[in-house]
Amino acid sequence: MSLSPRFIAVILAFLISLITTTFLAFVDGVSKGMLFVSAISSFISSFFLVLYAVDILVFREVNKMYRTIHKLKMRDFNMAPRKKLIRESNPLKTINDEIFVYVTKKQKEIDELKKLELFRREFLADVSHEFKTPIFAAQGFIHTLLDGAMDDEKVRERFLRKAANNLDSLDVLVKDLLVLSQMETGDIKMNIIPTDLRKLTLGIFSRLEHIAKNRNVSLKVKPDDMPEVWIKADADRMEQVMLNLIENAIKYGHDNGKVIVHFSESKKYIEVEVKDNGPGIPHEHLNRIFERFYRIDKSRSKEIGGTGLGLAIVKHILNAHDTKIAVMSKPEKGTTFSFKLEKAYHQQLPEAKTDDVVNQLNP
Incomplete structure (x- = not known):
């Protein structure tokens, strides 16, 4: 029920x-006419x-407060339409x-x-730490050379x-930070073209073959009955994605x-x-x-290398x-990263290389 002042x-x-x-009905000598007049007069005056007390002293002041809050809310949050709010006749509620x-x-x-402030502090601390390590190391080697080690040819080299x-x-760290910053601000535009993701993955396997051999890690693309996997994507950026994921799987696996890589x-x-x-x-x-810069095992991450920005960029x-x-991911059972991309329908030209096909599709 609407509780208006009236x-x-x-x-x-x-x-x-x-x-x-x-009360007047119990007083001796009071007639019905007097009771009627008393009832009407007390009703009107009351x-x-x-109405004055409620409308002037309460509702109007409350309405002023409401309008102030409403203006703030409309400016801050772009909430419900103004007309809908003003129709409410009970300003107290x-x-x-x-x-x-x-x-x-x-x-x-x-x-x-507060979360952003905490993130900013952690980010600044991480950036300072990541920059400090290579700078101090290079600085130490150069100062050692300047202090006399330069005369020894083997030590100098x-x-x-x-x-x-x-x-x-x-x-590499500066470049990754620049790429990540451009990604977050939207300065980097995606050049979406038909891309054979299977061929791109096999190319990455070739690049990482020496790392895989050092750890005796086998690299496999499945299923075998998909000779081509055409997607709509930025080829360079997808190569960066697959390189980060595959390299991490090799380095941090057993x-x-x-x-x-399964399609x-x-x-x-x-x-x-x-x-x-x-x-x-681990689940946590x-x-x-x-x-950015989050590492599960910081000591092992330092041994393996990397900037700590790979997954953020991905x-x-x-x-x-x-x-x-x-x-x-499950402990001692491995980790799976997964994502979906839109298919690209491609008709391969006879006796044409894949690179030539891509160039023709994207003149």
Whole structure:
């Protein structure tokens, strides 16, 4: 029921009139006419007094507060249409609802800002640490050479190579940070063309063959009855995605293990899975492995190498392809990264190389 000021005034005036008339009825010598006049006069006077008290002193002040909150809410959140809110005739209930909604949303904003602040502090600490290691190492080698080690030809060459390796690592880190920043701000545009993902994967296997041999890890593409896997994607960026996932599977898996890239197709999509039979990822880390610089085992990650940005870049590249990456892992049973990409329908030209076909499809 809508509790308007007039409705409240009528109810209260009627009750006051009823009580007054009831008391007068017990007084000797009071006639029915007098009771009627008393009832009417008390009702009218009570009605106007209550209406003034409720409407002027309460409702109008509350409405001012409501309009202020409403303006703030409309500006901050673009909430429900103004007409719908103003039709509410009980400002006491409305202002309570508005304050609750407004405070709830502001609290969410505050919580989000706290998370961002914590993330910013962690990111700055991680960046400082990642930059410090190669810079200090290269600085140490160069200062050692300047202090006299330069005269020894063998020491000079060895120290210069180590300094160069550390500076190369720093260069890779800066490039990854730049790519990640451009991804997050949308500065990098995807060049979507038909791409044979199976051929691209086999090319990555060739590039990583020496790493796999060092750990005796077998690399396999399945199924065998899919000689071509055509998708709509940015070929360069998808190569970056597959390189990161396959290289991680080799480096963080067991020696004498295996890495399988599995393709399956539906009516509209190709599903890609990169599997290994390594030690797996503990459950408490699964939600954070796509964060920048997040490492599960920091000591082992340092030995293996890498910038700690690979999976973050993978996530952003796949998001730019309107898809998401998922991960499933069980201790000592391996890890599987999976995602879906839209199929590309391709008719291969006779006696044409795949690269030539791609060039013809994307002049």
